[in-house]
Amino acid sequence: MIILPEIILSIGFLLLLCISPFIKNDSHKFIGYLSLLLIFLTQFSIVKDIFIFEEVFEGFFIVDSFGSFLKLIILISAGLVLFFYLIVKNDKSLDRPEFPLVVLISLIGMMFMVSANNLLSLFVSIELQSLALYILVSFSKEDLNSSEAGVKYFVVGSLSTCIFLFGSSLIYGLVGSTDFSSISKYMIDQPDIPMILIIGLIFILVSISLKISAAPFHMWTPDVYQGAPTIVTAFISTAPKVAVFGVLIRLLVFPFGEIIVDWGKLVIILSITSMIIGSLGAIMQSDIKRLMAYSTINHIGFMLMGLVPGTEDGITAISIYLILYLTMNLGVFLFILNMQRDQINVTSIKDLSGLYKTEPIMAGCLAIILFSMAGIPPLAGFVGKLLILNVVVDSNLFFLATLAVITSVVAAFYYIRMVKSIFFDEPSEELDILTNNQSKLLMILFSFFNLTVILYPQFFLNLSASIALSLFALK
Amino acid sequence: MTLYFFYFFTFIVILSSFLVIFVSNPVHSVLFLIFTFFNAAIIFLIFKAEFLAMTLLIVYVGAVAVLFLFVVMMLNISESVIKEGFLRYFPFGLLLISIFLIELFMIFNSDKVIFPENGFLKINEIMNLGMDNTKSLGLFLYTDYFIIFQISGFLLLLAMIGAIVLAHSDIKNPKSISPINQKNVDKKTIIKLN
Numbered sequence: 110m111i112i113l114p115e116i117i118l119s120i121g122f123l124l125l126l127c128i129s130p131f132i133k134n135d136s137h138k139f140i141g142y143l144s145l146l147l148i149f150l151t152q153f154s155i156v157k158d159i160f161i162f163e164e165v166f167e168g169f170f171i172v173d174s175f176g177s178f179l180k181l182i183i184l185i186s187a188g189l190v191l192f193f194y195l196i197v198k199n200d201k202s203l204d205r206p207e208f209p210l211v212v213l214i215s216l217i218g219m220m221f222m223v224s225a226n227n228l229l230s231l232f233v234s235i236e237l238q239s240l241a242l243y244i245l246v247s248f249s250k251e252d253l254n255s256s257e258a259g260v261k262y263f264v265v266g267s268l269s270t271c272i273f274l275f276g277s278s279l280i281y282g283l284v285g286s287t288d289f290s291s292i293s294k295y296m297i298d299q300p301d302i303p304m305i306l307i308i309g310l311i312f313i314l315v316s317i318s319l320k321i322s323a324a325p326f327h328m329w330t331p332d333v334y335q336g337a338p339t340i341v342t343a344f345i346s347t348a349p350k351v352a353v354f355g356v357l358i359r360l361l362v363f364p365f366g367e368i369i370v371d372w373g374k375l376v377i378i379l380s381i382t383s384m385i386i387g388s389l390g391a392i393m394q395s396d397i398k399r400l401m402a403y404s405t406i407n408h409i410g411f412m413l414m415g416l417v418p419g420t421e422d423g424i425t426a427i428s429i430y431l432i433l434y435l436t437m438n439l440g441v442f443l444f445i446l447n448m449q450r451d452q453i454n455v456t457s458i459k460d461l462s463g464l465y466k467t468e469p470i471m472a473g474c475l476a477i478i479l480f481s482m483a484g485i486p487p488l489a490g491f492v493g494k495l496l497i498l499n500v501v502v503d504s505n506l507f508f509l510a511t512l513a514v515i516t517s518v519v520a521a522f523y524y525i526r527m528v529k530s531i532f533f534d535e536p537s538e539e540l541d542i543l544t545n546n547q548s549k550l551l552m553i554l555f556s557f558f559n560l561t562v563i564l565y566p567q568f569f570l571n572l573s574a575s576i577a578l579s580l581f582a583l584k
Numbered sequence: 585m586t587l588y589f590f591y592f593f594t595f596i597v598i599l600s601s602f603l604v605i606f607v608s609n610p611v612h613s614v615l616f617l618i619f620t621f622f623n624a625a626i627i628f629l630i631f632k633a634e635f636l637a638m639t640l641l642i643v644y645v646g647a648v649a650v651l652f653l654f655v656v657m658m659l660n661i662s663e664s665v666i667k668e669g670f671l672r673y674f675p676f677g678l679l680l681i682s683i684f685l686i687e688l689f690m691i692f693n694s695d696k697v698i699f700p701e702n703g704f705l706k707i708n709e710i711m712n713l714g715m716d717n718t719k720s721l722g723l724f725l726y727t728d729y730f731i732i733f734q735i736s737g738f739l740l741l742l743a744m745i746g747a748i749v750l751a752h753s754d755i756k757n758p759k760s761i762s763p764i765n766q767k768n769v770d771k772k773t774i775i776k777l778n
Contacts, residue, residue, distance in 0.1 A: 207749045211749070214741075237742065
């Protein structure tokens, strides 16, 4: 069975859906732990067949190491978010068994997404994933902000869907097929590529940029990140970003690899604007979740930069950056989830002041992760940034590299301001003492990972290089 | 003969769709919309596209138009409100319509548009075997497009879960009092004087 992971996850989801109404007490916990078990089983079945390369379902989907690897990262990050959901005290309205179930179904969508090999299957799976995310964002019914964020996300998402469909219809009208290999073949056969095809690609690129929140299509990100329940923000800033980025890489490298001259410029523009807006926009923010939104935009811009040369090295660097970005982001969000004063969640940066005096260990861990996000050597974020910059400089894009360095210096300002506030500011009102031992342990693990990646980069490099190789095997 | 039928029903479609806009009573206008759909379905039938015809009837007449009818009846909009913006929006609407018309002419008069004849869609092969199109669509949908069909099924299931999650609320403290409690009310315990 080649698509065993998807089958396990789908059937497990249906089973959990059927048993969830019959559990009386703490059903969300029960279903949550079973979902974790299910995710673990799925991961196991992916690892078992990670080197398989095959087209399935009449070429609608493709199973390769690149896709399997992304599925693995997606499942791990989603599993961690679900684990956060179980160990942290959430808002009452989130304590329903549907929460882990909707997360599971969005995972099914993401797994199909990263292995899609046809515009039609890609569209259906993107829809499955996004619809689940709209529901998650507006999950907290009593909270008006959550509903507002949900509506905003839904409107932007629908727009993105329309644009995607329009682009695909242009490409289909020209090529006569939605299959990736047919599109690629058409472009190899054609002496000069018609303009309509490039316009179609631009539409698809815009739609995907809306999903990964690359500037100038980022407008929804701060509002949705702030309005959504924190656990949902942690989810939408990790797993879906990886999935959509995987789709972007696969689309640009394989079917549209022939017209790299055309999309290269577009990706450069996206990357530059994202880095600038991501670094300048965050300076004036006072809410951590909003700040994290801009930070995400900045990181996305950095990753897009690695895509510009369209080489194996670039994909390798992006894969490593994605893993490191996940660990940093999850670490920060785990801390935000635990930020409480008098049992009420707070998310202002001011609330961090003087954290060092009450919680020295947690303050240290958070500072390490924030420094890592800023890209201070020798932490993990530095390794990722170094690899991407290396690729960009190798392909003689000095202007882009310089700009990236400048924007990351600007971005470092707001991370370091947070660290300063943690260590040197006088606390106005103290936060509650963190009693959650599991969260403490996880925070320490995340910061330990960020500290020690520099000691074994070869492991990640080898892993990602073999993955990138499988992506280029198609060409 | 078929041609005369076609012209007859197209004429009715155009006439009734004009009536949808110009009739003053909103309920009548929805009824004319349904009439338009019926005639459009007949035109599909003339071209042997019975699947499309039935889908049009089931989806548009059965669900969408009835929904419109409900909305129109529940909102109870007065006629003056509807007529209000007509002159204001008329020029813009005319502009859009004329652009659309010009585009249509351009598409059908140009030789640059390609209609792929034997592209990816294997449905042509099945249709050429002499089956009617509902059967060939079914054969096609449940074999080649099986996985897309399954994922769409998941989408619908998710839509259902989502609707229930977002709309259903289990109120812990309802305002109504259970009959047993009402019956057990005691004069001495219910009045509290501090």
